[in-house]
Amino acid sequence: MRVFIAMEIPQKVKDNLERSSRQFAEYADGGNFVPKDNLHLTLHFLGNVTPDALIYIQSAMDSVRDMPAPELAVMQFAMQRTGDIVWAKIRPSAPLTTLHDSLGERLEANGFEVEHRAYRPHVTLIRKKSFTLPFSEVTKNVQVYNAPFTADRLTLYESVFERGSVTYRPLYTVQLPSE
Secondary structure (H helix, E strand, O other), X not given: OEEEEEEXXXXXXXXXXXXXXXXXXXXXXXXXXXXXXXXXXXXXXXXXXXXXXXXXXXXXXXXXXXXXXXXXXXXXEEEOOOOOEEEEEEOOOHHHHHHHHHHHHHHHHOOOOXXXXXXXXXXXXXXXXXXXXXXXXXXXXXXXXXXXXXXOEEEEEEEEEEOOEEEEEEXXXXXOOOO
């Protein structure tokens, strides 16, 4: 099974990101728009794991359950360096970075491989994008809804591929304390 750990995004924020995606769609002549139900903020992608490994991932998640829920906000829209993915950049915060790093350390202690590059929090909106105008021109016409929000649910998801599309099935969730 292919799994990752992510922060759940509140429904109102998903609604706002979907509204921005619709604005992007006005200038798109291609691309795969991420469905609203699939929007999330990835902390750690673990890839293919066996069902027996899930208990160790859950243990790592349990080890951070007392950390405060981070307050987040969308800063701007940007493209991934490869230029084919559009994402909503999330304002970095010390609680989010600490949560990411602590969870990564615990996952490594439990035998999982984690990336050691700088963490760039984001929500993917469009894959394989193609626009009729330069991206810098498109973003002038897309509104950023950036009211702060609290992300208080840490969830282990399985990527399920069916009939040409992917859905993310929650396997385990940890509720973080909100301050």
